[in-house]
Amino acid sequence: MEVIEARNVVVGAGVVGAAAAYHLARRGEAVLLVEQFGLGHTRGSSHGATRIIRHSYADPNYARLMPRVYQLWHALEAQSATPLLTRTGGISVSPPGVPYAELVEAALVELGVPAQRLSAEAWNQRHPRFAVPSGSTVVFEPDVGILAAGRCVHVLLHEAERHGACIQPNTPIDRIELETSGVALLGKGLRIQADRAIVAAGSWIPILLPALAQVLTPTRQRVVYLGTADPGYGVGRLPVFIWIGAREEQAYYGMPDLDGRGVKMGRHHGPATNPNQADERVDEAYVDELRGFLRGFLPELAEAPLAATETCLYTMAPGEEFLVGAWPGRSDLLVAAACSGHGFKFGILVGEVLADLATGQTPMAGTERWGATLAGFLQG
Numbered sequence: 428m429e430v431i432e433a434r435n436v437v438v439g440a441g442v443v444g445a446a447a448a449y450h451l452a453r454r455g456e457a458v459l460l461v462e463q464f465g466l467g468h469t470r471g472s473s474h475g476a477t478r479i480i481r482h483s484y485a486d487p488n489y490a491r492l493m494p495r496v497y498q499l500w501h502a503l504e505a506q507s508a509t510p511l512l513t514r515t516g517g518i519s520v521s522p523p524g525v526p527y528a529e530l531v532e533a534a535l536v537e538l539g540v541p542a543q544r545l546s547a548e549a550w551n552q553r554h555p556r557f558a559v560p561s562g563s564t565v566v567f568e569p570d571v572g573i574l575a576a577g578r579c580v581h582v583l584l585h586e587a588e589r590h591g592a593c594i595q596p597n598t599p600i601d602r603i604e605l606e607t608s609g610v611a612l613l614g615k616g617l618r619i620q621a622d623r624a625i626v627a628a629g630s631w632i633p634i635l636l637p638a639l640a641q642v643l644t645p646t647r648q649r650v651v652y653l654g655t656a657d658p659g660y661g662v663g664r665l666p667v668f669i670w671i672g673a674r675e676e677q678a679y680y681g682m683p684d685l686d687g688r689g690v691k692m693g694r695h696h697g698p699a700t701n702p703n704q705a706d707e708r709v710d711e712a713y714v715d716e717l718r719g720f721l722r723g724f725l726p727e728l729a730e731a732p733l734a735a736t737e738t739c740l741y742t743m744a745p746g747e748e749f750l751v752g753a754w755p756g757r758s759d760l761l762v763a764a765a766c767s768g769h770g771f772k773f774g775i776l777v778g779e780v781l782a783d784l785a786t787g788q789t790p791m792a793g794t795e796r797w798g799a800t801l802a803g804f805l806q807g
């Protein structure tokens with residue numbers, strides 16, 4: 428049995444774990460990050476080329492945190508001399524009777540973030556490729572953008588290593604044991620004795636920490652890329668779009684063609700799944716459903732050829748809330764389940780919160796509710 432002693436151990440090299448290692452290492456903390464697969468694998472939630480970043484949230488609690496999130500990503504771009512965020516502009520759209528776009532507008536006004544509200548007719552006139560249904564509300568935010576997801580994770584890990592972190596891929600942790608002091612992380616022929624452990628294992632959190640299996644549900648997400656040679660669907664021409672309809676499953680998002688693979692699109696919800704069973708199928712019925720939505724929103728694109736597909740995991744929590752904080756009664760075990768399909772942009776802030784909690788500092792105001800949510804679920 429190999430026994431390793433470590434001060435801070437991070438489980439998971441997705442955007443959250445990578446960000447936690449990055450922030451801790453930059454503060455001079457010794458960090459060991461373990462990942463069950465190889466770095467850059469495509470089995471979890473953080474792979475692929477792109478993720479949307481926006482201030483445009485209907486929930487002002489999340490919107491208020493976004494200026495800090497943008498600041499942190501821009502700081503990482505400067506530190507690493509690597510472009511990570513492409514500004515594209517973006518629209519939040521909802522039909523009559525669904526207050527999503529109006530709530531987004533209210534949050535942006537509160538923050539003082541530039542934005543414009545338009546009727547469907549006015550938007551369609553300005554962007555003739557769109558056919559937003561009459562009566563809908565459109566809120567355009569110029570600062571919406573795209574994060575280069577895979578590159579973001581790579582740069583976070585690289586910067587963490589540059590500041591002394593040790594990154595160990597292909598090291599699955601099978602069990603976590605709380606000891607009188609410290610935490611033991613056990614794998615095949617391996618025992619890691621940690622002063623502090625940070626579990627950022629995404630969809631595997633309910634497996635590693637079964638007490639959370641009641642509240643966290645891994646779901647399988649399918650993404651399509653629709654190929655078009657029309658420059659009108661490129662960056663600077665087609666904004667990011669988010670449509671929230673009357674029924675929960677009528678939630679669609681899309682983004683302009685960033686890298687020549689086509690317009691990326693998906694539905695926000697997906698079937699529950701077991702993260703240990705990889706399934707990369709994207710069924711025809713799902714593609715037809717997306718085409719059906721596009722026929723009433725971006726009609727030309729609905730008929731574009733399918734250029735590529737991709738699958739990925741969400742870790743859904745009730746109310747799409749984040750659970751980030753210390754295990755009840757144990758400041759040496761921190762957990763971060765910050766996903767529900769909108770966690771990538773926040774990864775760099777969640778990492779900062781974890782580093783603050785680990786080093787006894789007070790995290791940013793507005794993030795403490797994530798710890799209360801975790802405690803609430805664990806203490807019932």
Ligand SMILES: Cc1cc2nc3c(=O)[nH]c(=O)nc-3n(C[C@H](O)[C@H](O)[C@H](O)COP(=O)(O)OP(=O)(O)OC[C@H]3O[C@@H](n4cnc5c(N)ncnc54)[C@H](O)[C@@H]3O)c2cc1C
Nearest residue numbers: 439441442443463471472473479600629631739770771772
């Ligand atoms: C299709 C899709 C579109 C999305 N779009 C957006 C978007 O536009 N904007 C946005 O902000 N968010 C978006 N998200 C959500 C976002 O990608 C996730 O919230 C985020 O990537 C979660 O990161 P994570 O680090 O928590 O999880 P992961 O990236 O899954 O990282 C967890 C890591 O832990 C490792 N691990 C698990 N168990 C163990 C173990 N036992 N031992 C060792 N390692 C282990 C896993 O292998 C994995 O690498 C999207 C997600 C999907 C799937």
